[in-house]
Amino acid sequence: MNIVVCAKQIPDPAEPGALDPQTKTLKRDGKLILDESDMYGVEMALQLAEAAGGGEVTLVSMAPDNKVDGLRSGLAMGAAKAVLVSDPALAGTDALGTAKVLAAAIGKVDGAQLVLTATESSDGYTGTVPEQIAAILGMPSITFAKSIEVRDGTVYVKRQTDAGYDEVECPLPCVVSVTAGVVEPRYPSFKGIMAAKSKPLDQLTLADTGVDAGSVGWGGGGQEIVGIEDAPAREAGEIFEDDGSGVDKIVAYLENLKIV
């Protein structure tokens, strides 16, 4: 079973993020790493391909400046190949435009039966791209999967709900978004890291995808950022080094609120 995993390369969340004063969007000009949220999809795909008795796992990504470091991480985990769409015209593209580009790239992968994504990226977190990709591809989708099994051409998912979970089933092909923690992502082995360097990595431009240039980039979204402001700061609180009296301070605080 061939599986595509959408893999976003993002600025390291451990570094403080910043907005570009010119474009008013997140700066992405430094090193990009594989979004931790996507490692679960890569791991899930590798396990499902193995359980199905074989098949290729292909990573699909859109990133600025032909950045591939994050994709190499996914290849080192065991994905067979990757497709990257990178084009200066894509800067400022909204979630819908991103989905159009990713769907076009997925369409170039032979016989993809299952498309896995995270539920949302850790930097933009719109959470709409998985459903938008499915809609563009004309596929059904199951979002927020906390477990996935595939048997006889049908995917069985436990889908997160407010109260617990729903069991959902759907014939393939299908798009499934996975929650963090659905599986434990493996650490790439040294052998895997070395092998990743020579795995196929196709690089496409916007023109290669066939997506209309008018529906991506700054002008494609039908939206304009009109203001950026600091949120009202909370009044500074009192911070104490615990010398054993921390408990009394908490109790006094709760008493003051008439909670105890």
Place this chain on the structure above:
Amino acid sequence: MTLSKIWVYAEATDGNVSNTTLELLTKARELAGTVEAVFGGDGASVAATLGEYGATTVHATGDLGGVLAGVPVAAAIAAAVAGGAAPDAILFGTSYDGRDVAGRLSVALDRTVITNNVDLEEDGGALVCTEPVFGGATLVKTKFTGAGPNLVLVRPKSFSAEPSGGAPAAIEALAVPDTGAAGAARVTNRFVEERSGPSLDDAAIVVAGGRGLGESDKFELVEDLAKLLGAAPGASRAIVDAGWVPYSYQVGQTGKVVKPTVYIAAGISGATQHMVGMKGSKNIIAVNKDSEAPIFGVADLGIVGDVHKVLPALIEALKSRS
């Protein structure tokens, strides 16, 4: 100047309309002359509540037969819009189904969706959305410039829900077109995970634990303290991902947004992810051994100390009082 008409995507469980839906209806009344609801289910089960919060009409698909809402509801709305029923904007709560319907609909209508909003305003006939970034430290305002309907996803608890005292909403049938293979994802079973105490959504007090607890057994400290205070236990994403507690405990960007009177963060460093979900709490108490932890930047009372000492002592102190 106001918008002419807004639709709110309504969600309900067993006829109980979600709080987020009521919040959106309340805000929509302020923004538009006419407020209507769209519902993927039996309209009669929700018409009274939706009307009480200001919807004059509910466009309802009827029972979806277990099909996940995204595909059929989006197809039905798109068909209604193509038929000339287009509102200026459609508001969705940031929920599992809300995101699915909004995403599907954005493709069907070829319209952008502006996501994660905590405020909405009208400016010269256009809708302007406010989205917090960097854990809520910065607010970004985005205006729709394209043709309507504008599609907007709003975070829960962004507005208060106030009834308008309106009559039950009139029920209009919203026809679902044939969706073919795309509409094949179907729920076969529903499971409710038991959890102790009040729900995170409603609790006046939340006690949440994070990685600083060290190991999964220690989450008991959080549950014991929550029980004593009549609070809901919650968790950071780190320990949910690690499998210590179910996802339904998660507070933050991906989990629940909470705004209790008191939020007690135990062993939580305060990642951006988490802060978005709890920064609106009235009073924040944080216990963490790292004095540099970002959580202290929002805490009203911060104790730089070991949760393994402070929590048991606090539990003892509260027990001795009762």
